[in-house]
Amino acid sequence: MKILIRLPNWLGDVVMSTAFVNAVGQLYPDAQIDVIIKKELSNIAPLIPGLTQIHPFSKQEFSGLGGVYRFGKNLKSEKYDLFFNLPQSLSSLVMAWATGAKKRVGFGKEGGFFLLTNSLKKPANQHRVDEYVSLLEQFTGKAITHKQVKLNVPLTEPKQNNRMLINFNSEASSRRMPLDKGQALLNKLTAAFPDITFGLIGSSKETDFVSQLITGSENPEKLENYAGKTDLPGLCSLMAQSAAMLTTDSGPAHLANSVGTPVIVLFGAGNEHNTAPYNKQNLTVLRYGKLTCEPCVRNTCKLYGVPRCMELLDELQIINALNQESRY
Numbered sequence: 001m002k003i004l005i006r007l008p009n010w011l012g013d014v015v016m017s018t019a020f021v022n023a024v025g026q027l028y029p030d031a032q033i034d035v036i037i038k039k040e041l042s043n044i045a046p047l048i049p050g051l052t053q054i055h056p057f058s059k060q061e062f063s064g065l066g067g068v069y070r071f072g073k074n075l076k077s078e079k080y081d082l083f084f085n086l087p088q089s090l091s092s093l094v095m096a097w098a099t100g101a102k103k104r105v106g107f108g109k110e111g112g113f114f115l116l117t118n119s120l121k122k123p124a125n126q127h128r129v130d131e132y133v134s135l136l137e138q139f140t141g142k143a144i145t146h147k148q149v150k151l152n153v154p155l156t157e158p159k160q161n162n163r164m165l166i167n168f169n170s171e172a173s174s175r176r177m178p179l180d181k182g183q184a185l186l187n188k189l190t191a192a193f194p195d196i197t198f199g200l201i202g203s204s205k206e207t208d209f210v211s212q213l214i215t216g217s218e219n220p221e222k223l224e225n226y227a228g229k230t231d232l233p234g235l236c237s238l239m240a241q242s243a244a245m246l247t248t249d250s251g252p253a254h255l256a257n258s259v260g261t262p263v264i265v266l267f268g269a270g271n272e273h274n275t276a277p278y279n280k281q282n283l284t285v286l287r288y289g290k291l292t293c294e295p296c297v298r299n300t301c302k303l304y305g306v307p308r309c310m311e312l313l314d315e316l317q318i319i320n321a322l323n324q325e326s327r328y
Helices: 011-016 018-027 039-047 064-074 090-099 128-140 179-192 204-215 232-240 251-258 315-326
Strands: 002-006 032-038 054-057 082-085 103-107 118-120 160-167 197-200 223-225 242-248 263-267 283-287
Touching: 002 018, 002 090, 011 018, 011 039, 011 128, 011 251, 018 032, 018 128, 032 039, 039 054, 039 232, 064 090, 082 090, 090 103, 103 128, 118 128, 160 251, 179 197, 179 204, 179 315, 197 204, 204 223, 232 242, 232 251, 242 251, 242 315, 251 263, 263 315, 283 315
Parallel strands: 002 032, 002 082, 032 054, 082 103, 103 118, 160 197, 160 242, 197 223, 242 263, 263 283
Antiparallel strands: none
């Protein structure tokens, strides 16, 4: 049997979908499992256990519904038996239909349910991992009891117990650490952990923000700037080799959780019951929790401009959590 899975479009969602890929492998142990993944994230796909072929998809090269149809049609010769669609968009449904897979399974949304052979109901108020896996459970009628989010990262260097990573970035400003709060927190952390070096991570477009955080710090010599200097596999290795990670609700939070690094996640906007890292071991989730607007799901803070839910996070609570998770 040949199975094709259309993975989600965001980094955190791709990481969470590894539990779905693993579950497919459990129920179809002899199948060839291939994936379609956004080209910008495709270098992380080799870290997902159980895959055979990886098909990178570029919106720039295959734009619009006509583009996704052409991309899907290019895979028709693979003769897939099963297509699982995770992104829940019309374009991904058109792609599924164009592959000619015998069975096309997904949640019936975006008006394109007729492009599926099995259009299933999306469960309400579930964690994203459980939501994805429920698609497989509904289709097969079998329960998945073991769900694990995991990336396989070979350790090329020993663990650095004197290095902790920090990610104050997010695609959404409502989940990003405000600059002043980030600088104040860095000052508290470098004072509380005098023997620790803190590595600040970020993508190439986040380098300016990370540089501002470091420039405004009282102890810049204890800070290392990794922003824009690692690809996704390199970032996973860096995480696996670090003692712990302090992060906003973002893709890197899921990356660190998937490679077994202790993680402290700071929530602003976003609902931790739906999108917090899934593996509960070595995980601490913190939020302020006293504002009537918490949690919201907005990408920008309409009430305060700068997200108050992030500004009001308890710095001592963060230090204590980092101390406990890192076993420092």
